[in-house]
Amino acid sequence: MKGITRRKFILAGMWGATAVIMNGKAAHGKADFEGYPEGMGVLVDLTRCVGCRTCEAACNNEQNLPVPDRPFYDQSVFDEVHHDGKQKRRTDENAYTVVNRYDAEGSEEAVYRKIQCNHCNEPACLTSCFVSAYTKTKEGAVIYNPKACVGCRNCMIACPFRIPAYTYSKALNPVIKKCIFCYDTRLVNGQPPACIEACPMEVLTFGHRDDLIKIAHERIRMHPDVYIDHLYGEREVGGTAWMYLSGVPFEQVGIDTTLQKDPILSNASEFLSNVPVVLAVWPALFMGFHLLATGDNRESGEENHEPERKEE
Amino acid sequence: MRELSGKGLLIIDSLHEPDTKKPWSFKEKLLLGLAPREYLSQIMRNPLNWAMCIILALGVPLIVYRFVFGLGTVTHSSNDYPWGLFLGFGLFTMVPLSASGFLLGTTVELFGRRDFKPIERLALLNGLLGYLFAVIYLLVDLGQPWRLHYPMFVTWGTAAVLFLVGWHVAVYLTVQMMEVSEAFFEWANWPLAKLFIKRITIGLTVAGIILSTLHQGALGALFSYAPSKVHPLWYSAPYLWIFFFCSSIFAGLGMVIVVSTVVKKTMAWRCDDNFLENLDRLTIGLAKGASMAMVTYIALKLIGIAHDNEWAYLATGWGLWFMLEMAVGVIIPLILFSVSIRRNLAGLARFAAFMTVFGIVLNRLNTAIIAFNWNLYQEIPHIFEIIIAVTLFTIYIITYRFILYRLPVLYSWKPAPFREYSTAVEKSHFPGKEPAQAGVFRRTAK
Amino acid sequence: MPCSRSTIFITIIFAIMSLMTILPERATGERGRIPTEIEIGSLAGLFGEVYFDHEMHLDLADTCSECHHHTLGSYVIDEDCARCHRESEPTEEVSCGGCHTADPFSAEYLKTKMEDPNLYHNDKPGLKAAYHLNCVACHREMGAPTGCQDCHERTAAGDSYYRADAMASGVGGTGKEH
Known part of the structure; x- marks a missing residue:
């Protein structure tokens, strides 16, 4: 109910009256936006992950990414930390998904967590992009068009999950690199992404997002002793296609639990809703001030308020 | 130049040589009435030029290097810190410091405060150059700067705040060029063009206010996309854009005071009596405007903290840093401005203006880089990134000076x-x- | 035991028959009618077949239902299953692959998944996950090996998939700082 209407509103802000026409066009079909009904999603059940990194290998193969430093069965990468231990591995131009290991309290076994694009219902990257390089497809994927990208990297600022990576090393054609849900090679054909097919433990359950929400809550209901009673991504930042179940508190596996429930775009809406006001009110207001302030000079002609500089 | 004019050299401030009544040639106007050799030697004598030369010698190759080998080789911009100094300083700081154009335009043209006329052109030029260089910084930072026109003509991302920024900065740059072109037309002796600009001045000024209100605010709104990354003390979803807009007012006014101070000290020969004699009075006048905006800003900041109930953060290290920024950049300058207004001390107002400008730089860098990713890790800009940023600023100063030396900005065309x-x-x-x-x-x- | 010995016997015979005919996996040797060793190879690819010592696991498990759930008609330990299946008859299908599809995310399967009248079966893992979830969980519990290659050898295809050549070449940079 927020997405399209909000976007329309902003459109209106930009273009004032002309936007009414554009709104008419945009309104077709999707009045209430809560993700697409046929949108697919993935349920990530952290209690199942054993840290085999097969998903990383699958992604690397599927997306033709460069050969990494270490083979994917090498678990020593879990010891990797950056920036004085403040950051574990993250997605980059050569890896659209990574698995990290966490030593969570109250869990004897290490907990592993896969990171990739969560494919938000109302993506911050998409709504922050000023050239519409991103698209949320009806299948649920958030895809990217490198041909439109100017390279402002606002999407990277906006993404609450810090997913998009940039090919800073490229001089001529730097682009954003991120998980695209294997959209073009698999999702459009009704196939699950490569990582999901590869996962031996079915940590990743692929399905219609609506169904996955039911399944997730059922898992929590059936095993309240195993799961934290929260489906991360069901409502965070307006809902994501990829959602997480965990056996340990989410913040202990590097998941930001402080995120708002509203889409990121809603933070800018306060400002954007003021745009049409300024456009509509300012001209008259300031012309009014102008007439008030200079009114008594007007009899002597339009340009009379030119100062007499030499005398001043 | 001071020496030269002391030796009785003429300063071009009209179309014609006073003795022979011959119009100055374009070349003469360009070389300030000096012979090429004199002009060169005048440049060589100035130690500042040598310093700038060294900076350019270092920086220009680095800029070329950046375009040949990519951003990754000269910046610490990363996947966590997508925006570094080029935007943090170049865009987010240069733009508020250039709010002077619309502020003085409004004061003089719309509110009819003719008494600010002597400094209006300087403020307009300051605005134009600030925006121009903000765009140049942006071009250096963009991954694919040759696609800068995409949001204008190729593919529209109408829902994005940046779309608004892009369009407004582009349009406003045009508006400012037209405003400043009045001085150029006087200098180039195109009276009809000048007449045309004068006719549309009011329209341009009103457009300037609208565009400035929106995009100064929009720069703040850009960060409202990053609630989990910008430290809560610098973040406020509903008010961030008002913070940015409001602070741009005293930023712009402070910058005019700073520039006019520098100009008075370094190129008094170029200023006419009207400018020099009025400057102290104008400085106090600008200080009045700035202090009003500062009071408002402090109030808004308090509202922002109260709205999100962020008082507890003030007791942390980040809180101290925040209060330091507020003290050095806003509260102390505000007190100094007040004293200078009451006692009519232009010198003190000038000092306060320098602090104000510093405070704005600090605030924008805090929002964009320092307090950004506060809960992740701190990033320090690459040395090459700093050199390039300084180089671009040097080119900005050179351009600024080049125009001030020539166009009737600090003096009126006789x-x-x-x-x-x-x-x-x-x-x-x-x-x-x-x-x-x-x-x-x-x-x-x- | 709630069922009589004869019931179990018949069930097992039936089960083994179906296992032999339907399953792609091949059971070799018999102890009574129960296979002693099963070669699980239908999913082989990146890893080779698993030679599953059914007999040994039979001895280790408390009850068949630890792996076969309610399909053998034996005592059901999983309380979630027991709600409906405490008294269930043995099913026609007892092999893993009989219920756990090898292709759990195909469009056709997903279409019907939530329409399953057997409410609690809509979150049934696919075949690969059924093996791994069951095996790994128990192996962990029992202190048995859990490494990938402890059960199945990585094939040449697997080596290239996991970029075993990475060490030699040393290029690329997963997990680089930026």
Whole structure:
């Protein structure tokens, strides 16, 4: 109910009256936006992950990414930390998904967590992009068009999950690199992404997002002793296609639990809703001030308020 | 230049050489009436030029290097810190410091405060150059700068705040060019073009206010996309854009005071008496405007903290840093401004203005880089990134100086040598006409 | 035991028959009618077949239902299953692959998944996950090996998939700082 209407509103802000026409066009079909009904999603059940990194290998193969430093069965990468231990591995131009290991309290076994694009219902990257390089497809994927990208990297600022990576090393054609849900090679054909097919433990359950929400809550209901009673991504930042179940508190596996429930775009809406006001009110207001302030000079002609500089 | 003018050299401030009544040639105007050799030696004598030369010698190759080998080789911009100094300083700081154009335009043209006229052109030029270089910084930072026109003509991302910023900065840059072109047309002796600009001044000024209100605010709104990354003390979803807009007012006014101070100290020869004599009074006037905006800003900041109930953060290290920023950048300058206004101390106001400008730089860098990713890790800009940023700023100073030396910004263009005649004509037929109209009358008079 | 010995016997015979005919996996040797060793190879690819010592696991498990759930009609330990299946008859299908599809995310399967009248079966893992979830969980519990290659050898295809050549070449940079 927020997405399209909000976007329309902003459109209106930009273009004032002309936007009414554009709104008419945009309104077709999707009045209430809560993700697409046929949108697919993935349920990530952290209690199942054993840290085999097969998903990383699958992604690397599927997306033709460069050969990494270490083979994917090498678990020593879990010891990797950056920036004085403040950051574990993250997605980059050569890896659209990574698995990290966490030593969570109250869990004897290490907990592993896969990171990739969560494919938000109302993506911050998409709504922050000023050239519409991103698209949320009806299948649920958030895809990217490198041909439109100017390279402002606002999407990277906006993404609450810090997913998009940039090919800073490229001089001529730097682009954003991120998980695209294997959209073009698999999702459009009704196939699950490569990582999901590869996962031996079915940590990743692929399905219609609506169904996955039911399944997730059922898992929590059936095993309240195993799961934290929260489906991360069901409502965070307006809902994501990829959602997480965990056996340990989410913040202990590097998941930001402080995120708002509203889409990121809603933070800018306060400002954007003021745009049409300024456009509509300012001209008259300031012309009014102008007439008030200079009114008594007007009899002597339009340009009379030119100062007499030499005398001043 | 000071030495030269002391030796009795003429300073071009009109279309014609006073003795021979010959119009100055374009070359003469360009070289400030000096012979090429004199001009060069004048440049060589200035130690500042040598310093800038060294900076350029270092920085220009680095800029070339950046375009040949990519951003990754000269910046610490990363996947966590997508925006570094080029935007943090170049865009987010240069733009508020350039709010002067619309502020003085509004004061003089719309509110009819003619007494600010002597400094209006300087403020307009400051605005134009600030925006121009903000765009240049942006071009250096963009991954694919050759696609800068995409959001304009190729593919529209209408829902994005940045779309609004892009369009507004582009349009406003055009508006400012037209506003400043008035001075250029006087200098180049295109009176008709100047007349046209004068006719649309009010329209341009109103457009300037609208565009400035929106995009100064929009720069703040850009960070409202990053609630989990910008430290809560610098973040406020509903108010961030008002913070940015409000602070741009004292940023712009402070910058005009700073520039006028520098100009008065370094190129007094170029300023006319009207400018020099009025400067102290104008400085105090600008200080009044800035302090009003500062009071508002402090109030808004308090509202912002109260709205999100962020008082507890003030007791943390980040809180101290925040309060330091507020103290050095806003509260102390505000006190100094107040004292300077009450006691009429232009010098103190100038000092406060320098602090204000520093405070704005600090605030924007805090929002974009320092307090960004506060809960992740701190990033320090690459040395090459700093050199390039300084180089671009040096080019900004050179351009600024180049224009100030020539165009009638700090001085008014004298209608000599037909002064008596043309002013007489003006007075009888066109009361209040700009002196440069003289060019028109000269031709008709022949 | 709630069922009589004869019931179990018949069930097992039936089960083994179906296992032999339907399953792609091949059971070799018999102890009674129960296979002693099963070669699980239908999913082989990146890893080779698993030679599953059914007999040994039979001895280790408390009850068949630890792996076969309610399909053998034996005592059901999983309380979630027991709600409906405490008294269930043995099913026609007892092999893993009989219920756990090898292709759990195909469009056709997903279409019907939530329409399953057997409410609690809509979150049934696919075959690969059924093996791994069951095996790994128990192996962990029992202190048995859990490494990938402890059960199945990585094939040449697997080596290239996991970029075993990475060490030699040393290019690329997963997990680089930026």
